[in-house]
Amino acid sequence: MPFRKEPPHIHGTVPHSAIVLVNLGTPDEPTRSSVRRYLKQFLSDPRVVEIPSRIWWFILNLFILPFRSGQSAAKYRTIWTREGSPLRIHTAQQAAKLQAVLAERGHEDVKVAMAMRYGTPSLPDVLDQLKADGCDRIVVLPAYPQYSGTTTASIWDSVFQHYARVRNVPELRLVKHYHDHEGYINALRDSVQAHWDAHGRGQKLVMSFHGTPKRTLELGDPYFCECQKTGRLLADALGLAPDDYLVTFQSRFGKAEWLQPYTAPTVQQLARDGVERIDVICPGFTSDCLETLEEISMEVRHDFISNGGKDFHYIPCLNASPSWIRGMAEIAEQHLIGWPTIQTPAQREARRLDAERGAQNAARLGA
Ligand SMILES: C=CC1=C(C)c2cc3[nH]c(cc4nc(cc5[nH]c(cc1n2)c(C)c5CCC(=O)O)C(CCC(=O)O)=C4C)c(C)c3C=C
Ligand SMILES: [Fe+2]
Ligand SMILES: [Fe+2]
Numbered sequence: 500m501p502f503r504k505e506p507p508h509i510h511g512t513v514p515h516s517a518i519v520l521v522n523l524g525t526p527d528e529p530t531r532s533s534v535r536r537y538l539k540q541f542l543s544d545p546r547v548v549e550i551p552s553r554i555w556w557f558i559l560n561l562f563i564l565p566f567r568s569g570q571s572a573a574k575y576r577t578i579w580t581r582e583g584s585p586l587r588i589h590t591a592q593q594a595a596k597l598q599a600v601l602a603e604r605g606h607e608d609v610k611v612a613m614a615m616r617y618g619t620p621s622l623p624d625v626l627d628q629l630k631a632d633g634c635d636r637i638v639v640l641p642a643y644p645q646y647s648g649t650t651t652a653s654i655w656d657s658v659f660q661h662y663a664r665v666r667n668v669p670e671l672r673l674v675k676h677y678h679d680h681e682g683y684i685n686a687l688r689d690s691v692q693a694h695w696d697a698h699g700r701g702q703k704l705v706m707s708f709h710g711t712p713k714r715t716l717e718l719g720d721p722y723f724c725e726c727q728k729t730g731r732l733l734a735d736a737l738g739l740a741p742d743d744y745l746v747t748f749q750s751r752f753g754k755a756e757w758l759q760p761y762t763a764p765t766v767q768q769l770a771r772d773g774v775e776r777i778d779v780i781c782p783g784f785t786s787d788c789l790e791t792l793e794e795i796s797m798e799v800r801h802d803f804i805s806n807g808g809k810d811f812h813y814i815p816c817l818n819a820s821p822s823w824i825r826g827m828a829e830i831a832e833q834h835l836i837g838w839p840t841i842q843t844p845a846q847r848e849a850r851r852l853d854a855e856r857g858a859q860n861a862a863r864l865g866a
Contacts, residue, residue: 501664502664502665502666503664503665503666504666505666505667507864508667509857509860509861510856510857510860512633512853512854512857513633513850513854513857514633514635514636515608515609515610515632515633515634515635515636516609516610516634516636516637516638516835516838516839517609517610517611517612517629517632517634517636517637517638518597518601518611518612518637518638518640518831518835519611519612519613519614519622519625519626519629519638519639519640520590520593520594520597520611520612520613520614520640520642520827521613521614521615521616521622521639521640521641521642521654522586522587522590522613522614522615522616522641522642522785522786523541523586523615523616523617523650524537524540524541524586524615524616524617524618524619525537525584525586525587525615525618525788525789526572526584526618527583527618527619529572529575529576529579529584530572531568531569531572532568533572534568534569534571534572534575535568536618537617537618538563538564538567538568538571539559539564540617540618541617542559542563542564543555543556543559544617544653546648546649546650546652546653546656547649547653549712571789574789574793575789577792577793577797578788578792578793584788585786585787585788585792586786586787586788586789587615589785589786589787589788589816589818589819590613590615590642590786591613592818592819593613593642593785593786593818593819593823593824593827594611594612594613595611596819596824597611597824597827597831598610600824600825600827600828601828601831601832604828604832606832608839608850609831609835610629610632610634612625612628612629613625614626616650616653616654616657622654622657622658623657623661626658626661626662629669630665630669634669635669635670636669636670636672636838637669637670637671637672638672638673638674638831638834638835639654639655639658639671639672639673639674640674640827640830640831640834641654641674642785642786643676643783643785644676644677644678644680644683644725644729644782644783644785645676645678645708645722645726645729645783646675646676646678646721646722646725647711647715647720647722648715648720648722649711649715649720649722651675651676655673658671658673670838672834674830674834676725677830678725678726678728679725679728679729679732680826680829680830681826681829682825682826682827682828682829682830683729683823683826683830684732684733684736685736685822685826686817686820686822686823686825686826687729687733687736687780687782687817688733688736688737689820689822690780690814690815690817690820690822690823691704691733691737691778691780691814692737694778694812694814695778698812700778701776701777701778701810701812702774702775702776702777703743703744703745703769703774703777703778704734704737704739704744704745704777704778704779704780705744705745705747705762705765705766705769705777705779705780706729706730706733706744706745706746706747706780706781706782707747707748707762707779707780707781707795707799708726708729708746708747708748708749708758708781708782708783709748709749709750709781709783709784709790710748710749710750710751710757710761711723711748711757712753712755712756712757712758713755713756713757713758713759714755716758722758723758726746726748726758726782726783729782729783730744730746730782733782745760745765747760747761747762747765747766748760748761748762749761749762749763749781749790749794749795749799750790750794762795762799763798763799763802766779766799766802766803766808767802767803767806768806769803769808770802770803770804770806770807770808771806771807773807774808775808775810776808776809776810776811776812777803777808777810777811777812778812778814779795779799779811779812779813779814780813780814781795781816784816785816785817785818785823786816786817786818787815787816787818788816791813791815791816795813796813799811800813
């Protein structure tokens with residue numbers, strides 16, 4: 500396999516550090532063709548659908564894409580904003596604010612970029628751009644607090660596949676999970692508490708996580724257990740008794756059994772049992788997206804009300820809340836340890852001289 504040609508190595512070049520915040524991805528437009536392109540890339544990932552590839556190719560191209568692309572596009576249109584898809588907007592804001600907060604905390608020499616696993620801006624393109632910007636130390640920070648082979652490991656696959664063709668590979672750190680990190684749990688607690696302070700409190704707090712096939716749990720994926728732990732820690736932080744909250748799983752795809760209990764039937768049952776008000780939060784999603792804004796805040800709300808419930812409160816995702824940006828900065832700092840991101844004035848001057856020398860060398864070489 501050919502390795503790509505690198506620019507000439509320049510003595511004195513100063514390596515910079517970067518954080519890439521990677522989210523799932525979203526279509527560029529809420530149209531059938533754009534959603535089809537996105538779904539095709541997403542659902543062709545063997546980490547996401549573990550059906551032998553030839554069989555799955557026929558099912559995907561003959562049955563899923565022709566029907567689901569139009570249906571999903573219609574759902575995307577219900578949440579689309581003037582600036583585009585909520586998932587992309589929130590992720591971009593998180594990256595920009597994380598960069599600012601890291602600089603305030605002294606990490607001036609850290610660039611923060613956002614990338615998507617599927618769609619744009621693509622992870623390989625962003626990694627190439629960081630290389631061009633002189634970043635030779637990279638932290639990959641998935642937007643998923645809970646590790647799952649279907650999501651986190653898929654990001655890693657993409658990183659490894661990308662660098663498998665690169666000659667001068669940067670130093671890499673991959674964040675596996677932060678489902679029990681204080682900064683994440685505290686941000687969730689602040690968000691629920693702020694909602695309760697403003698709107699009062701429901702009889703139950705439903706914590707709805709994206710599902711995965713039950714088989715992934717049986718085959719050793721820790722995702723289910725990490726969701727349960729997040730739920731327990733959030734309940735503890737809020738001082739909830741076991742009866743005050745539920746952990747459920749949403750977004751089932753296909754006919755196989757997924758992680759249980761499913762969100763929609765659970766919420767319907769709560770309404771039928773006479774629970775009048777519930778609050779629903781989706782802790783596994785750090786940005787609001789189709790699965791929270793349409794599936795939970797529209798469809799599941801309708802399920803609750805049409806089964807006799809009176810009051811349904813959706814608590815938004817962490818998005819770019821100050822508490823979450825602080826939490827992200829703490830997580831990032833723990834993974835940047837040992838890399839020279841904080842500069843004393845003397846180090847800054849030494850770096851400036853290094854960079855000057857690097858530029859002179861480059862000019863001499865005609866680079
Ligand atoms: C086909 C199986 C799927 C698995 C397994 C899966 C796991 C998984 N997904 C997320 C986060 C998100 N998923 C989103 C959308 C979405 N998910 C699937 C399917 C699987 N997800 C589909 C087909 C779609 C597209 C929409 C649709 O047609 O229903 C999103 C939202 C993206 C957006 O644009 O807003 C997120 C986020 C996690 C965390 C996860 C496993 C833990
Ligand atoms: Fe999904
Ligand atoms: Fe969904």
